[in-house]
Amino acid sequence: MKLRRLVSLVLFLSFLVLVLTSIVLYVTPQGRVAFWADWRLLGFDKEQWGNLHINLGLLFLVTGIWHTVYNWRPILTYMGKTASKVGRSSGREFWLASVICLVFVAGTLFELPLLSFPLHLNAKIKDRAALDYGMPPYGHAELSTLQEFTLRTKLDIDKSLERLQDGGIVVAGKKQTLLAIAKANQTSPQKIFQIMRPKSEAAGLPEFPPPGFGRLTLVEISEVYKDSLPRLLQSLKEAGIESDGQQKFMELAQTHNRQPSELYKLLQK
């Protein structure tokens, strides 16, 4: 068995898995959405895909460094740096390659349109996923104990426990986290919340704006929180804010020189 061939093959295979996990991570919902809705792909959750990406990435880096060290001389030749082969063309290619990388670094930092595209697309996919899968009432709500969670969402804990029991959900106690309850009952924290919530409260905006709320348009807000769009638009109109519903919540607040919390209160009316 040749070590050189073995390392090259590990480098190649780890690269393939790295590419796959990179694509998955690119389209995965944001952590708070993924953990809340128990998002999975091929049976693996976001954390497992992230873990695979990190460890396969490390394997790729280690074998890549080994491969680079082993092939150092041919690499130097490519870059036109070996004493005997300072070819003009390869020297030019080296500088051109450096300029391309620099353009990518500077273009990303200065948000040039072409280089902003993959980043905006990434944000769009994640925002859409937040709408499709639903957002937690506050960041990392799934890590709260039932006691904390009912306190923060202003739910009656005893009635919530009753509803869970009626819904066939087994709860070990008030100190159990939503995530632990969901895992023990093979469901998502989001489903647990839906069961605990009285039907009358299933629609409407939560008391405080959930994370990521600022990036939603009024149309999306009405879709996610099952609130009527004309009602939302009318509440704003009464406060002198005209909107067609397509502007993002945060942009709307900025355009009309209002605090986001003030605008949120208007929508809640």
Ligand code: HEM
């Ligand atoms: C083929 C090259 C690679 C591509 C295209 C790539 C792409 C990505 C993407 C799309 C994400 C998710 C970003 C997000 O959350 O929006 C990510 C996260 C990450 N990548 Fe890579 N990656 C590559 C190589 C590597 C390597 C070699 C490492 C080194 C171990 C690495 C370490 C990480 C880490 C630590 C994270 C954060 C993971 C997490 O939040 O769970 N990546 N990468």
